[in-house]
Ligand SMILES: Nc1ncnc2c1ncn2[C@@H]1O[C@H](COP(=O)(O)OP(=O)(O)OP(=O)(O)O)[C@@H](O)[C@H]1O
């Protein structure tokens with residue numbers, strides 16, 4: 001019987017790899033650092049991410065994926081090779097592996113093929129390409145084979161993927177280029193406008209994870225952000241509150257809510273009726289922002305749940321579900 005050996009979530013922010021029988025064996029930021037003059041790669045993953053915003057001129061730190069698709073093919077290939085090699089060491093089977101990799105729904109054929117080829121070059125025997133929300137659904141323990149509508153919303157770093165699944169396939173889906181990382185940028189913009197404070201990307205992400213919210217909290221909490229005063233040019237610290245971030249985040253949140261609404265509006269009515277009963281499953285790191293489930297419920301009238309495995313669902317799902325995806329044997 002055919003089944004995958006390795007499931008890869010090649011995400012904009014993180015690469016996660018699952019190995020059959022072992023669970024998640026690789027969980028690393030999609031970041032690579034290299035020496036500009038020699039093009040020599042000096043760090044991949046966590047180590048490279050720590051260098052962001054702190055490098056001298058001769059070192060460049062890049063994210064080879066942008067909005068869910070490969071933007072720097074050479075670097076993406078190097079990164080994937082390193083991660084898949086490390087996953088292979090944890091695998092008990094022998095021989096070249098069957099690998100299932102995910103792409104956002106609605107990518108072009110060229111983008112899809114770029115991902116497929118990059119994974120192929122890591123030494124895979126077979127490469128399967130699967131739509132991200134379908135993998136997310138499987139990884140979040142949704143029975144996608146039922147003749148019943150289920151909705152999954154995967155809010156990643158670069159894209160939000162929304163799908164209504166039934167009978168093993170996505171009946172209606174949508175992918176928008178607004179997701180978790182846009183909340184970081186929203187905070188950077190907000191700090192600049194409101195406090196004349198220039199903050200770095202990592203500071204913004206830390207603040208978002210610590211206090212960022214999409215609904216107001218009964219008990220507001222504070223967080224100190226540090227950066228440079230844009231007028232004085234000197235270091236400055238400002239205390240922001242969780243409830244302030246709700247306003248800063250509003251635009252991004254509205255894009256996501258609008259896209260969910262559109263999918264509900266166009267999906268077949270029988271399936272929408274099922275979703276009204278079963279609820280909306282949320283996955284991806286962006287779904288962990290405080291209040292995301294609540295605001296989706298408030299605006300759709302449908303119960304929304306954050307999956308227990310929000311960050312791992314896509315990689316786990318990819319590792320479990322080969323029969324659903326396109327197949328290419330060499
Ligand atoms: N606890 C948390 N609270 C809020 N945001 C979080 C949390 N943990 C991670 N994130 C955010 O989730 C995003 C990354 O999520 P995820 O790993 O699902 O994305 P990805 O799969 O790499 O991206 P994509 O699916 O768009 O290609 C980042 O924007 C990160 O800041």
Ligand SMILES: [Mg+2]
Pocket residue numbers: 009011012132154156157284314
């Ligand atoms: Mg993802």
